[in-house]
Amino acid sequence: MSSTSSGQSAGQLETRGIEPVPEGECNGHPLQLFWVWFAANISILGLPLGATLVAFRGLAIWQAIIVAILGAAGSFAVVGIISIAGRRGRAPSLTLSRAIFGVRGNIGPTLVSLMSRLGWETVNTTTAAFVLLSLCSILFGSPVEAKSAPVLTLIFIAIFVLLTLAVSGLGHATLLVIQKWATYVFGALNILVGGFLCATIDWSAVFNATPAPLSAMIIGVGTMAAGTGIGWANAGADMSRYQHRSVKAARLVTSAAFGAGIPLVLLITLGGLLSVGNNDLASATDPIIAIRDMLPTWMAVPYLITAFGGLLLSNNLSVYSAGLTTLTLGLKVKRVHAVIVDIVAIFAGSIYFMLIADSFYGPFITFISLLAVP
Numbered sequence: 001m002s003s004t005s006s007g008q009s010a011g012q013l014e015t016r017g018i019e020p021v022p023e024g025e026c027n028g029h030p031l032q033l034f035w036v037w038f039a040a041n042i043s044i045l046g047l048p049l050g051a052t053l054v055a056f057r058g059l060a061i062w063q064a065i066i067v068a069i070l071g072a073a074g075s076f077a078v079v080g081i082i083s084i085a086g087r088r089g090r091a092p093s094l095t096l097s098r099a100i101f102g103v104r105g106n107i108g109p110t111l112v113s114l115m116s117r118l119g120w121e122t123v124n125t126t127t128a129a130f131v132l133l134s135l136c137s138i139l140f141g142s143p144v145e146a147k148s149a150p151v152l153t154l155i156f157i158a159i160f161v162l163l164t165l166a167v168s169g170l171g172h173a174t175l176l177v178i179q180k181w182a183t184y185v186f187g188a189l190n191i192l193v194g195g196f197l198c199a200t201i202d203w204s205a206v207f208n209a210t211p212a213p214l215s216a217m218i219i220g221v222g223t224m225a226a227g228t229g230i231g232w233a234n235a236g237a238d239m240s241r242y243q244h245r246s247v248k249a250a251r252l253v254t255s256a257a258f259g260a261g262i263p264l265v266l267l268i269t270l271g272g273l274l275s276v277g278n279n280d281l282a283s284a285t286d287p288i289i290a291i292r293d294m295l296p297t298w299m300a301v302p303y304l305i306t307a308f309g310g311l312l313l314s315n316n317l318s319v320y321s322a323g324l325t326t327l328t329l330g331l332k333v334k335r336v337h338a339v340i341v342d343i344v345a346i347f348a349g350s351i352y353f354m355l356i357a358d359s360f361y362g363p364f365i366t367f368i369s370l371l372a373v374p
Contacts, residue, residue, distance in 0.1 A: 007087040014171025018327045020090040022243050026124040030255040031067040032176050033083065036239055036260030037076065039179035040227070040317045042186055043310030044193065044303075045127070046264055048287040049227055051228040051272025055282030057220050062132045064272035065265065067220040071266060073261025074221075075229025079236040080256030084249045086237025092324040093237040110328050113234045117322040118342060120231065121315055122349040125160050128311045129354060131288055132156040135304040146354040156349045161343050163312055169339045172242060175320055180312060187248035187263075193295070194270055201296050205277040207354050228264055319343065 048073075053064045081245055082093060089096045098106045130146070133156060137144040146153040167178050186198060240252060274280050274294065284290035292300055323339035331338055 001050070007171060008201070010051040011170060011174055013169075015283035015334065015336075017338075018092050018095040018324070019169060019225035023090075023245070026090065026242055026244055027086075028240070029211070029333070030243070030251040032180075033087050033239055033252065034179040034184055034259035036176065036317060037079070037256050038184045038187075038263055039313040041260040041314070041320045042183060042263045042309050044190060044291065045287060046267030046269065047197075047271035047274065047291060048281060049224060049264075049302045050268035050273075051275040051279075051282035052223070053268070054209075054275040055279040057216045058210075059211040059216060060120050060211040060273070061206050061213075061218050061222060061269070061272055061276065063260065064103065064213055065269050067217055068268040068272075069225055069261070071224025072222040072228040072264035073257050074121070075225035076260040076264075077253050077257040079229050079232050079260070079296060080253030081249075081365050082236030083243075083252040083256060084235055087243040087245065087247060087249075087252060088239065090371065091237065091240045092241065092321075093234050094328045096237055096329075098361060104156075107329065109234075110325060112327065114283065114322060114325045117318055117325060118234075118345055121318050121322065121342070121346045122353065124311045124315045124318070125157060125164075125346050125350045126158040126307055126353055127288060128315075129153060129156040129350060130305050131311070132159070134289070134292070135308075138300055138304075139352060140253075141315070146308070151353055153354055154351065157347060157354070159352075160308075160312065160315070161347050164315045164319050165339065165343050167316040168343075169336050171320065171335065172239070173227070175239075175316060179316065182200040182309065182313055182325055186306060186313065187340055188269075189309065190263075191303060191308040192265075193299065196295050196299055197270060197274060197291070201273045202277050206273060212307075224268065229260065232260075234325075235317070238321045238324055239317075243300050 050064060050068065053059045053067055054061070059067065071094065085096050086093065094106065094110045097109065100106075101109065128332040133142075133144050133146060136142045136152065136156075142152060143149040157189065167174055236256070236290055243252065271281065281287060281290050281294075288304075291307075292303055295303055319339060319342055322342045325339060327333070327335060331341070333341070
């Protein structure tokens, strides 16, 4: 396997926790981070974000594009700014923040960050399991409802968390390689799916749409930032701690802003285009099914594979960061064991929300959205 910036090879276990990275192992370059952020934001779930801008905010498509650039790419520029601290301090974001809050004072923001991270990872895992249930229903005629197929649901949850563990558990070197090459595969699938979705756009309604007031755009920028870069801001230094000291700060900011901004702006724009004159996607309780219904029947399988891949790429980075955050709270275990602790929590949460609770998306997304405030 190829060697990466940390001096390790992909497939080799990263044993370092939150202690500073030695200077001799810091050989990273910004293009690596570009692919990491690109992969983490290639999920087709970016489409509902754009749908809300048009359906609920009333933005014209040119306004939605501006909002996507300012809100999504702009908020990831903030992630890039925080990455500068990782290059200088050689440690994860929430470890470096001890210098500001103190070890005890740092527990509060670290705990909130970990809860938010675990919440979104549970959303990813649950959604991915629903995707696999839907895929299995198409291919083999099995039930699509989780409670109607509990054993299958448990298997699908296990598949997703084990795939996440395989990458996040091995660590930094493996993450860099997997995120880069998987981006090519799932990026191509996203383009294929997006091409078919474009055929459903009402172009006459798009060109005749009335622009919304400036206030709606400002609110939209805040909504996009909260749903994209702000949630990743506390992980900015987690990957950049392996960057070479000679890397310029501007290149770190650019790699995050463009790496995440390119897929997000494209997906948000497409989501907005799909919602001109049609509120189905914006109001759907299950956006995965809503998007699938817009596609030809034969496209359902590649679409669901695309959705699963995007969720997995996002989860890889999130769980890696959550493992470092867990160590920052003071848990005296190895990094890989901290990742396993987080994986177990995600597995248990997904089982509860899929097989025990009456509903999931509405109340749970409200909960983790509230966590984003502090």
